[in-house]
Each structure stands twice: as C-alpha cells, then as structure tokens.
Amino acid sequence: xxxxxxxxxxxxxxxxxxxxxxxxxDHLSASIAGGRITAVAGPSGAGKTTLLRLxxxxxxxxxxxxxxxxxxxxxxxPLVLRRRVGMVFQRPTAFPGTVRDNLAEAAPDHDGGYAxxxxxAALDPSMIDRDTAQLSGGELQRVCxxxxxxxxxxxxxxxxxxxxLDEAAAELFEAAARSLVGSGTTIVWVTHNRAQLERVxxxxxxxxxxx
Amino acid sequence: xxxxxxxxxxxxxVGVAIGVSMVLRLRLERELIVASIRMAIQLALVxxxxxxxxxxxxxxxxxWLWVAAMVGYASDxxxxxxxxxxxxxxxxxxxxxxxxxVTLGVLFGLAVFPVDGxxxxxxxGMMVGNSMTATVLAGRRVxxxxxxxxxxxxxxxxxxxxxxxxxxxxxxxxxxxxxxxxIETTKATGLVFLPGAMTGLILAGVDPAEAVKVQAVVMFLxxxxxxxxxxxxxxxxxxxxxxxDQRLRLADDPSLRH
Numbered sequence: 155x156x157x158x159x160x161x162x163x164x165x166x167x168x169x170x171x172x173x174x175x176x177x178x179x180d181h182l183s184a185s186i187a188g189g190r191i192t193a194v195a196g197p198s199g200a201g202k203t204t205l206l207r208l209x210x211x212x213x214x215x216x217x218x219x220x221x222x223x224x225x226x227x228x229x230x231x232p233l234v235l236r237r238r239v240g241m242v243f244q245r246p247t248a249f250p251g252t253v254r255d256n257l258a259e260a261a262p263d264h265d266g267g268y269a270x271x272x273x274x275a276a277l278d279p280s281m282i283d284r285d286t287a288q289l290s291g292g293e294l295q296r297v298c299x300x301x302x303x304x305x306x307x308x309x310x311x312x313x314x315x316x317x318x319l320d321e322a323a324a325e326l327f328e329a330a331a332r333s334l335v336g337s338g339t340t341i342v343w344v345t346h347n348r349a350q351l352e353r354v355x356x357x358x359x360x361x362x363x364x365x
Numbered sequence: 366x367x368x369x370x371x372x373x374x375x376x377x378x379v380g381v382a383i384g385v386s387m388v389l390r391l392r393l394e395r396e397l398i399v400a401s402i403r404m405a406i407q408l409a410l411v412x413x414x415x416x417x418x419x420x421x422x423x424x425x426x427x428x429w430l431w432v433a434a435m436v437g438y439a440s441d442x443x444x445x446x447x448x449x450x451x452x453x454x455x456x457x458x459x460x461x462x463x464x465x466x467v468t469l470g471v472l473f474g475l476a477v478f479p480v481d482g483x484x485x486x487x488x489x490g491m492m493v494g495n496s497m498t499a500t501v502l503a504g505r506r507v508x509x510x511x512x513x514x515x516x517x518x519x520x521x522x523x524x525x526x527x528x529x530x531x532x533x534x535x536x537x538x539x540x541x542x543x544x545x546x547x548i549e550t551t552k553a554t555g556l557v558f559l560p561g562a563m564t565g566l567i568l569a570g571v572d573p574a575e576a577v578k579v580q581a582v583v584m585f586l587x588x589x590x591x592x593x594x595x596x597x598x599x600x601x602x603x604x605x606x607x608x609x610d611q612r613l614r615l616a617d618d619p620s621l622r623h
Contacts, residue, residue: 212519212612232611237525247520249534260524298520305524 163188164209164309164342169218171204177364178204179215184359188309191331191341193351196361202344203244205361206311209342210239222309240307244314244344246294248286253277253297256286261304268304274334275300276326292323299330309340316350328354376401419482428482432489436461439493443501450504451605453598460500460597461493464590468492471589477582491562491583496590499543503595506539507532507602511613518613528607536599543595551584560584 164186171179178201186192194202207213208220211232220227227235249256257268269279275296281289286297295315302310312331316324331341331354345351351358379401386393418427439461444454469488471477478484511518514535521531554560563580567573606614 210523211610212522214610214612233525233527236523241523243516243520243523245516247516249517249520259521302524 165221167219169215188340190356192357193355194344200361200363239309240302241311248294254282260301271300271304276330292319312343428485446501456601460594464594492590495587496594499591500594503543503599504602510535532603547591
C-alpha cells in the first residue's frame with residue numbers, strides 16, 4: 155500500500171464532550187504518536203468510543219480541538235479526513251452481499267487492491283465471493299477491517315474490534331494489526347482486555363470515567 | 366340525478382349499520398350517527414363552496430387558490446400523522462407542490478383535460494388525497510430505516526462516503542415500501558375493486574368506456590403523484606437526519622431518536 159512520507163500524529167487539546175447532561179470527556183489533552191499502536195483503556199463510560207469518533211469527526215467536541223497531522227480536523231473536509239483515518243466499529247457492520255460487494259462499496263475502482271486488503275486483515279482472498287450472511291462474527295469483523303484497509307488509510311481507529319471474537323480470531327486480528335503498524339499505519343485501539351493491551355500496545359492512553 | 370327523497374332513503378343504510386351495532390352490542394351507534402351527520406355537513410359545505418369556485422364565469426384563480434389551500438392543509442395533516450419526521454410540514458408542502466406541478470403540468474400541458482375549475486380542483490384533490498398515505502409512509506420509513514441501521518450508515522460515513530451515499534440504500538428501501546401498496550392497488554384496479562371516479566361517472570350516467578378512460582388517467586396521475594411526493598419527502602427527511610458537516614444527527618441529538 156502507498157503511504158504518505160510524514161508520520162501522522164493525533165493531538166487532543168483540552169477536549170470537552172457532554173452527552174445527555176453527563177461530562178464524558180473533561181478537558182482531555184493527549185498526544186498519539188504516528189506509526190505505533192496506542193491502546194485506549196478505561197472503564198465503560200470513560201469516553202473511549204467518543205474519543206475515536208472525535209478523531210474522524212463522526213462526533214464533534216463541545217469545546218477544545220482535535221488535530222490530525224498538525225491540522226485541526228474541524229478545518230478538514232470530513233470525507234477526506236475519514237478516508238485518511240479509517241474506523242472499525244465494535245460490532246461488525248458488514249453490508250448485505252458478498253465480501254467483494256463490501257470492498258467495492260469502500261473502493262469501487264480499486265479491485266486490484268482487494269486481495270491485499272484481505273490478506274492484511276488475515277482473511278483468505280478465496281473468500282471474496284462468500285455472502286457475508288454466511289460468515290462468523292470473527293470473519294465479519296475482519297471483512298470490516300479489510301473494507302477499511304482497501305481505502306488505504308494512514309491511521310486506523312479500532313473500537314474493541316475483538317470483543318465479540320473467540321481467542322483464535324482475536325489473535326489473527328492482532329497479528330493483522332501488528333503487520334499494519336510494521337508498514338507505517340498509526341493505530342488507536344480501544345480495548346477492555348488488559349492481556350491484549352499488553353500484547354499489542356506500544357503506548358497506553360488511560361481514560362477515567364467522569365462522575 | 367338523485368332526488369332529495371332518494372338521498373333521504375339512503376339514510377336507511379346507516380340504520381342497517383346501527384342495527385348491526387345494536388345487535389352485536391358494539392356500542393358504536395353514537396359514533397355512526399355522529400360520523401354520518403358530520404360527513405353530510407362537510408360534503409354540503411364543500412359542495413357549496415365548490416359550486417361557487419367552479420361556477421361558470423368564475424376566474425380560474427379561485428380554483429388554483431382552492432388547490433393551494435388543499436396542499437397546505439394536506440401538509441399539516443401529514444405532519445400530524447408522522448411527528449417523528451423532522452420538518453415534515455415543510456417537506457410535505459414542497460412534495461405536494463412538486464407533485465401538483467408535475468402531474469397537473471403533464472395533464473394540462475398535453476391537453477389531456479381542459480384547464481377549468483371542473484378539472485383543476487378534482488384532479489388536484491385526487492393527486493393530494495391519493496398520495497397522502499404514501500408520502501407519510503415514506504417519511505416514517507426513512508427515519509425508521511436510518512435509525513435502525515445507524516451502525517451501517519455510520520460505517521459508510523466512516524469509509525468517506527457523503528451523507529447522500531450513506532443514506533441511499535435506506536432511502537431506496539423506504540421508497541419501495543411506500544410505493545408498493547399503490548402499485549398493488551393499480552394492479553388490482555378493475556379486477557378486485559372498481560375505483561371511485563369511474564363508478565361515480567357511471568352512476569352519473571356517463572358511458573362506461575368514457576369512465577374507464579378517465580379512471581385510467583386518474584390512476585396514472587396517482588402513480589406519478591405518489592412517486593414524486595414520496596421522493597421529495599424521503600430525500601428531504603434523510604437530509605435532515607445529517608449535519609452539514611457529514612455527521613449523522615441522531616448520533617449527537619437525542620431529541621431525534623425514536
């Protein structure tokens with residue numbers, strides 16, 4: 155996959171997010187290094203998912219700012235930002251149809267890259283014409299990873315991507331992530347799992363639940 | 366022509382319904398009487414006003430004013446039927462207006478009917494009345510589909526799709542749901558039921574072949590109206606669920622959740 159030369163980094167500057175009257179992120183400032191896996195840990199309700207959503211602008215903060223590669227994400231075209239910063243959600247969000255249909259939805263003119271994206275996501279490329287309705291939870295989650303990878307993002311936001319997977323599938327997913335970092339991708343990985351955090355994280359960002 | 370005595374005799378049919386209610390203890394007698402009286406008064410009022418509006422020599426603008434009032438009232442009814450659709454009053458107003466321009470534009474532009482009060486008001490009435498259900502359904506379905514499939518919509522946004530592309534599958538599904546009943550009705554016309562306009566004309570003494578032609582035009586009018594109004598409402602409702610900076614509004618706005 156082609157990569158930009160500069161290592162993207164993510165910075166959060168005094169970010170405040172309130173949802174339903176509760177302060178989810180309270181004046182959070184943090185810096186996330188490029189080309190590494192940063193694990194985001196903390197109890198439920200600590201704002202881990204919210205943090206990821208702020209980075210690719212699926213949500214916006216009440217105050218404070220988020221910068222990607224030194225640029226305020228509020229100043230960037232959200233469509234361009236989301237192509238540069240891909241996201242895999244906690245629950246598999248495969249679209250109806252085959253694996254190929256899913257990849258085509260993400261990158262319709264890039265079918266030459268489908269096999270590479272599937273390999274990076276630890277999926278056998280021979281599965282490309284399988285209907286997603288027939289796949290296991292682990293396979294679906296890796297289809298979602300492949301679908302994100304086919305857009306060739308510089309950074310990946312992973313929201314507890316292995317929480318619904320068995321141990322073997324989780325290990326395959328972790329191996330896929332490590333190989334992506336090896337090729338220069340920045341990964342922000344939300345996890346509850348301490349053992350997994352120790353296995354995969356280069357850095358850890360610990361969030362606390364606000365009262 | 367129906368005589369006043371004939372009209373009075375037909376009230377016996379309401380008596381049949383009341384009799385059924387009494388025998389089966391449905392306790393609907395009062396409802397039946399109120400509904401019948403209310404209907405008779407409403408029709409008398411409408412008939413009186415229509416007589417004035419479409420009287421010979423009256424300006425055609427009175428008819429168009431009537432159409433505008435119908436469109437406005439229908440938008441209000443649509444908004445009350447589906448309060449969960451944000452901004453439906455204005456969306457429906459736009460939809461019925463576009464529907465009227467398209468359908469009446471074709472019928473009058475191609476001289477299918479002459480432009481006068483006797484054609485403008487009934488045709489616009491059938492356009493609005495028959496597309497109301499589909500319009501409300503389209504708005505509701507879009508909001509439900511996008512709310513239910515929120516994960517997939519956001520997954521599409523996260524892939525760098527714009528809001529139109531992210532909502533397209535759900536808008537399409539909502540439109541199919543909204544239009545299918547009208548298509549089924551169109552298919553069954555003539556076999557399963559005889560539609561109102563045609564039976565009305567035949568009862569009024571018009572040659573059945575003429576009545577059939579009028580009814581066919583009305584069915585085409587209704588199909589086009591339903592397609593137009595549902596499309597405007599579905600696209601408009603979908604766009605209101607997103608922010609201008611390409612986010613799903615439901616994600617941050619609990620007041621829009623259902």
